[in-house]
Amino acid sequence: MSDQAAALRELISSLGTDPSRQRDSSGTQEKTAHIIAVTSGKGGVGKSNFTLNFALELQKLGRKVLVFDADIGMANIDVLMGVRSQYNLFHLLNREKSMSEIIQSGPNSLPFIAGGSGLTELFSLSEEDLLYFTRQIEEIAHDMDYILFDTGAGLSKETIRFITAADECIVVTTPEPTAITDAYALVKVVHDLEHAALFRLVVNRAVDRREAQQTADKIRLVAEKFLHLDIPVLGHVSDDPHVSQAVKKQTPFSIRFPNSQASKDIQELASRYAQQSLQVRADSPKGFKSFVRKLLKR
């Protein structure tokens, strides 16, 4: 007991949601990263490509962004970036590497963490390891504006944890009916578990703005009717062969083909998001401590 128990009590109290606890000694609000979970109902709709290129665009706008590959089954953000991730969360949790050593640098120096096999361990940590992990990740979190988690598709226990703990959840869908119904199913399950969850829609692979709008409207109408839930649309990314070409070259499409339609769309979407999210952040200053507390609650 003794030292470890005291440290744990300190951790638990420091993870409280009371906003006053998030103020520093000068009384000003501590800077805290905004946590975004990117997810989808159906797999293969473009989450990882969206996360990576969205992060790069936010970074271009001067925001500090960290990408965390939280797809337990098939982590592949590093493949999309053409970077081989040597270390992941597993090495951190096993005390083989420090947090700064497992953060790797992608294109345009985008920092990212590969979850890898450490992700499953994350949910069954001993109290001592939990304390260690929390301290390590908090150190980087206060330096960031946004932390983007690229989650796996569908409704695994772990993905649901990430979504319900995040400040907001970006749901990616395509115009295909199967993607639409799966996106709605995901929203419904998460909403039933956590009424306060905030969702935003991104329609990927739309042929044009009209198809994107129609796709979003289908999900919004059903969510409004059956869940009394408003799901704002963040934007759309066009169906564009440059995306697949960039994937084959293992370079993010916004870097490889900056003038392609998909790149223009993601630029527009990111700049709108960067403006709107100031309001979301002001409205829900949950911050990183609340995120870790919820994510790893026993």
Ligand SMILES: Nc1ncnc2c1ncn2[C@@H]1O[C@H](COP(=O)(O)OP(=O)(O)OP(=O)(O)O)[C@@H](O)[C@H]1O
């Ligand atoms: N806007 C787009 N236009 C054309 N093709 C796209 C677009 N977005 C994604 N794709 C295609 O879909 C493929 C899958 O994309 P991605 O890996 O980002 O999906 P995902 O949702 O992360 O998949 P998973 O569920 O397996 O994690 C890409 O390799 C690319 O070929």
Ligand SMILES: [Mg+2]
């Ligand atoms: Mg993916």
